[in-house]
Amino acid sequence: MSLDLPDPHFPLSEVIFLSFSNIRRRFFRSIITALGVILGIAFMAALLTNSIVLGIIQSETGVESYQYWLVGISLVVCFGGITNSMLMAVNERIKEIGVYKCIGGLDNHIVKLFLAEAFLLGIMGGILGGILGIGMGLFMNINKFTGNEFTLMVIENYLSFLFLFFLCVIISVILTGLATYVPARRAAAFSPAEALKYEK
Amino acid sequence: MSLEEYVVEISDVYKDFNLGKIIIPALQGISFKIKREEYVSIMGPSGSGKSTLFNVIGGLDTVTKGEIYIDQVDIADLDANELAWLRCRKIGYIFQTFNLLLAFTAQENIEIPMVFAGVNREERRKRSKELLKLVGLADRAKNKPGQLSGGQQQRVAIARALANDPAIVLADEPTANLDLETGLEIIHVLKELNEEKGTTIITATHDLKMISVSSRIIWIRDGKVDRVENRADIHVSAIT
Numbered sequence: 001m002s003l004d005l006p007d008p009h010f011p012l013s014e015v016i017f018l019s020f021s022n023i024r025r026r027f028f029r030s031i032i033t034a035l036g037v038i039l040g041i042a043f044m045a046a047l048l049t050n051s052i053v054l055g056i057i058q059s060e061t062g063v064e065s066y067q068y069w070l071v072g073i074s075l076v077v078c079f080g081g082i083t084n085s086m087l088m089a090v091n092e093r094i095k096e097i098g099v100y101k102c103i104g105g106l107d108n109h110i111v112k113l114f115l116a117e118a119f120l121l122g123i124m125g126g127i128l129g130g131i132l133g134i135g136m137g138l139f140m141n142i143n144k145f146t147g148n149e150f151t152l153m154v155i156e157n158y159l160s161f162l163f164l165f166f167l168c169v170i171i172s173v174i175l176t177g178l179a180t181y182v183p184a185r186r187a188a189a190f191s192p193a194e195a196l197k198y199e200k
Numbered sequence: 201m202s203l204e205e206y207v208v209e210i211s212d213v214y215k216d217f218n219l220g221k222i223i224i225p226a227l228q229g230i231s232f233k234i235k236r237e238e239y240v241s242i243m244g245p246s247g248s249g250k251s252t253l254f255n256v257i258g259g260l261d262t263v264t265k266g267e268i269y270i271d272q273v274d275i276a277d278l279d280a281n282e283l284a285w286l287r288c289r290k291i292g293y294i295f296q297t298f299n300l301l302l303a304f305t306a307q308e309n310i311e312i313p314m315v316f317a318g319v320n321r322e323e324r325r326k327r328s329k330e331l332l333k334l335v336g337l338a339d340r341a342k343n344k345p346g347q348l349s350g351g352q353q354q355r356v357a358i359a360r361a362l363a364n365d366p367a368i369v370l371a372d373e374p375t376a377n378l379d380l381e382t383g384l385e386i387i388h389v390l391k392e393l394n395e396e397k398g399t400t401i402i403t404a405t406h407d408l409k410m411i412s413v414s415s416r417i418i419w420i421r422d423g424k425v426d427r428v429e430n431r432a433d434i435h436v437s438a439i440t
Contacts, residue, residue, distance in 0.1 A: 014315050025303030025344075099299045102260065103360065104288020104316035106281055189280075192287070193261035196299070 010109050019116035029089070034125050036085030037176060040078035041129025041168050042136065047074040049137020052160050056153060057144060079175060082125075086179035090114060094187045098195030107188040111181065118180035119173060126172030130165045206269070207367050207400050208234040208257060213266030215252055215423075226252040227263075228423040234402060236367075239394045239413060242404045244420035250404040253420065254372045257402065258291050259283045271367045288317050292361025296373035298353040300345040306356045307332060307341040313363040331359035335389060351382035358389055362399070369393070371403040375410075387413055 023030045051067045100110050138161075142150055154161070187195065215227040226249045234240050244250050255261040256268060259275050268275050271290055278286065287293075300309050310328040319327070332338050335355040345353050354374060361369050371390065375383035391413040393399045403410060411417060411431065419426040 009318055010316070018312075018315075021308070022303045095299075096301065099301060100312075101284065102258075102287060102293045102299070103313040104284055104364070106284045106316070109316060191261050193255040196260070196295075 010106075010112060015112050015116045018113055019120060022113075023117060023120060030121065033085045033089045034121050034128075037082050037121060037125030037172055038129040038132065040081030040175075041126055041172050042133035043081075044074040044078040044171070045130050045133025045164060045168050046137040046140070047071055048164055049134045049161065050140055052157065052164065053137065053141045053144075053153070056157060057141075078171070082172070082175040083179040086118060086121075086176055087183055090180060090183040090187060094190070094195050094198040097184075097187050097190070098192050098198070101188075101190075101192040101195060107185075110188040111184050114180050114184040115177060118176040122173035122176035123169065125176065126169030129172060130168030133168065134161055134165060205235050206233045207236045207271055208402070209267075209269040210257065211267050213253075213256060213268060214264045215249075215256055215261070216264045226423055227256070230266075230420075230423070230425055232418055232425060232428065234368075234400065236400055237394070237398045239391065239401045239415045240403070241410045241414040241417045242402065242420055243406070243410075243417055244426070246406075248420045249423040250420055251372060252423075254370060254402075254404040258293060258370045259286050260293075284316075288313060289364050290367045292363070292366040292369040294354070294357050294361050294369065294371035294374045296376045298345070298350070298357045298377075300353055300356055300360070302345050305342050305344055306337060306348065306359075309345070309356055310360045310363050313360060317364045319364075327363070328359070331362055332356075334362075334393075335359045349382075350378050351385055354378065354382075354386050355389060358386070358393070362393070366399075368400040368402060371401065371405075373405055373407075374403060375405065375407045380409075383407060384409060 047070045051071060054067065097110055100113070101107075105113075138154065145153060190198070210233070211231045213227050213230045214225070217224040217226055230249075230253065242250055242253060252261070256263050257270070259270070259278070263276060266276070270286065273286070273290075275283065275286060293299075300306075301312065304312065307325075307328045310331050311324045314324045314327065329338070329341065332341055335358050337352060337355050337359070340348060340352060340356075345356070348356065358369075361371075369390070374390070375386055378386060387407075387409055390401055390403070394401050394413075403414075414431055416431070417429050419429070
């Protein structure tokens with residue numbers, strides 16, 4: 001039996017409006033989630049900045065191997081922190097997903113809503129985390145330079161830091177997106193009855 | 201007129217819950233028909249299968265066996281998107297715990313089903329205002345659920361259920377979280393809708409106050425239809 005359905009369109013403006021309202025209403029919770037993202041990114045950015053700066057100082061001796069370890073670990077911590085925050089953020093809202101389904105939301109609509117929220121949080125977390133982390137990474141090394149050598153070093157290598165900043169934003173958006181997509185997809189596939197009685 | 205007059209037709213529906221080693225038969229061969237513009241209450245003790253029946257009629261859960269026709273469409277045959285479409289256009293839901301979206305105002309809550317239905321913004325504004333007026337909350341449009349009493353939240357939920365002009369409104373214990381008087385108010389709102397707009401209303405309930413407004417009562421026991429009574433037949437026994 002076919003119902004001959006019209007295309008379920010869900011305009012982007014509506015998606016953004018709904019997601020934004022959700023973030024605003026859950027402001028405190030959103031801040032905590034965003035903090036998880038910010039800290040993960042900041043940790044990674046700080047260690048990467050540190051290794052960029054050390055790389056500049058030690059250009060003759062080369063980068064020491066423990067620094068590669070640090071970068072690896074920072075990526076893992078960042079990944080863990082963000083995934084954990086976003087998984088929690090979706091799981092505690094499965095009942096809400098049930099409500100969306102009862103009032104006619106398609107699985108796709110619901111996934112879109114959560115992805116839009118993740119995108120907003122990811123951008124914010126990436127920008128703030130990047131600034132915080134790069135700032136800290138530079139600050140850690142300020143006493144290795146004298147006077148305006150430090151400023152000079154930053155200006156000469158601003159491209160590396162800018163690149164690192166954009167890398168932070170991109171990693172943040174991709175990780176928050178993935179860590180939201182997987183559980184949201186799963187939750188959206190529940191029958192509404194299951195979702196509504198889901199206990200966290 | 202033969203088939204057309206039935207808006208819900210259920211025949212020989214079974215629903216089992218599989219809990220690993222044990223299988224719990226919640227519905228064991230339920231059949232009944234509900235006509236357009238009826239007000240039907242499904243009653244029965246806790247654990248009798250009322251809520252399960254509510255869920256399968258509403259397309260909120262799948263059945264193990266059997267057929268369910270809503271407005272001539274067998275919902276057992278529908279895929280996930282088609283079911284969502286059905287929930288959006290054909291059925292309005294009212295729950296015991298209201299289930300409003302807390303992030304949104306009363307008016308926005310009523311508009312969201314219309315967003316999913318693809319109604320444009322102007323039309324949504326207009327319709328949600330009318331619906332708020334209908335349930336007597338015209339001055340509460342900008343309030344969020346947290347700023348409304350239980351009875352008011354349930355009125356918003358009723359308005360939301362009506363957003364896309366559904367063929368039936370399903371209410372699962374709509375009065376269970378409300379005090380006696382507020383519960384009566386909600387029952388009256390539902391009855392008014394039924395009488396004035398001709399909306400078919402199906403409630404699963406414990407609340408004996410429902411009996412006086414229902415055109416029929418379907419008693420469920422152990423996952424089966426125990427008996428079906430017209431209001432006139434049980435009027436006296438319910439009061440006493």
